[in-house]
Amino acid sequence: MPDAPSPDPQDLAHRRRLAAWAGATRRLADGPVSGTLAQRLARLADEAPSAYDLDDWTDVYGDGVVAALERRTADLLGTEAAAFFPSGTMAQQVALRCWADRTGNRTVAMHPLAHPERWERDALTQLTGLRVVHPTSAPRNPTGDEVRDLAEPFGTLALELPLRDAGFVLPDWDELTGAVAAARDRDAVVHLDGARLWECTAHYGRGLPELAGLADSVYVSFYKSLGGLSGAALAGPASLVEEAVAWRHRYGGQLFQQWPAALSALVGLDRELPRLPEYAARAKVVAAALREAFGGGAGGAGGSGSAAGPVPWFRIGPEVPHTHQFSVWLPYDAEVLTEASVRLAEETGTVLFRGWSDAGPPGVAVAEVTVAAPGLAWTAADVAEAAAGFLARVR
Incomplete structure (x- = not known):
């Protein structure tokens, strides 16, 4: 009997990320593919009658x-x-x-x-x-x-x-x-x-x-x-x-x-449509708290952190989000930042960032941040705590 094919490492990594996001108890937004088939069907059956x-x-x-x-x-x-x-x-x-x-x-x-x-x-x-x-x-x-x-x-x-x-x-x-x-x-x-x-x-x-x-x-x-x-x-x-x-x-x-x-x-x-302005307002709070966490208030949208800042360089754009979504750039490889994001979810039950992708210049990666209904409960202190935990796992 032939040996079973070895699992695809990329598929295993993808499933690990999905499990980490789904198992988290704190997140800024539900992911676009969050939940199993059964969970999505049940949710639609529950919400659609209205x-x-x-x-x-x-x-x-x-x-x-x-x-x-x-x-x-x-x-x-x-x-x-x-x-x-x-x-x-x-x-x-x-x-x-x-x-x-x-x-x-x-x-x-x-x-x-x-x-x-x-x-x-x-x-x-x-x-x-x-x-x-x-x-x-x-x-x-x-x-x-x-x-x-x-x-x-x-x-x-x-x-x-x-x-x-x-x-x-x-x-x-x-x-x-x-x-x-x-x-x-x-x-x-x-x-x-x-x-x-x-x-x-x-x-x-x-x-x-x-x-x-x-x-x-x-x-x-x-x-x-x-x-x-x-x-x-x-x-x-x-x-x-x-x-x-x-x-x-x-x-x-x-x-x-x-x-x-x-x-x-x-x-x-x-x-969702009636709540989007509320999400946009909360995104401004989240972006400001991340800016503080990454640079001690000195990094701004596109500068380096302060001498004692947690990261050497970062960018949050727009500096004040225009919608309930914005982007974050950090000077690390995407693989490193994605692994830190997954570990934060697995070990603390908190999703701050999901996937990261290479942003063009070597050693720089970008993540998109969406703030929706789950994020309305987050305070600036919550964002700072999550950011500290994320950065600790980057290192």
Whole structure:
């Protein structure tokens, strides 16, 4: 009888991390894949009755609960219509190719850190034949002048709000409206990559319809910010959404049934959306406490710690979080920091950070911090205690 294959070390490490996160009693937010299959099913069964009539029939190719989610999304964003997509990647590819056909220009202006450029394996060029130009490479969204001065014509300006890979950063209102106005001056349409648009209202002090109304179309995610299982929506004029639905079918996105994702999205709209401003306020407390813990108050957002500070250099960005998410950079290898994070969870039951990834320069790693309902109970002292325990395990 042949020997059983040896366990995959990467799989074992992944399962160890999941077990550590799941077993922790203190965390800033529930993870996007927290819980076993049984736990997730039980949670959905418990929460869904308050969001939708479970005596209704399951959806078939987008009717029923999926159609109800589309109507609610359009109402929340103040758009004529919205279409549910199984992924944001598909939703944005469809939106951008529709605008290219309508404008007659297949060039899209977007940031090099935007999701389609970083995480979609060149899908825009490989699948749609679109071409991308960059108004800026600075770690922020482009200014009006940068959009206006772009050296070649473009049909669509795509803005990611917030710009995740720069640290979940948002432009101020004048910068945002200036970039939109510059695109209009160049006869271009504006598309918002609003995967996390739900989080932006507190920063701007403006409602979702005003934010979405800046653009010709907007994509929103149902699992980012809202804790749904999966799925996204493309919202905008009814004629655009109708065209997008045809392309959704061609892309293989007209799934037979999607009721688990749709139900969890409705739950997120009910439970999480109203609380996002509260989470954003707590994230400011957490970021300030981490800054103090890492640098004794002297390190700031992008300097070194004090002479007696716990780390030689760090960065927390934005210095004051714009949403309920922000990024932390530390001068250690990602593997070292991830191991310290896992050990903190295993040994103390506290999750401060989850995974770390290499940030570019050798020996520098970055982690994303999300503050949600579990984090509302954390005080600055709690953050300081967790940070001290984490740093002790780094060393």
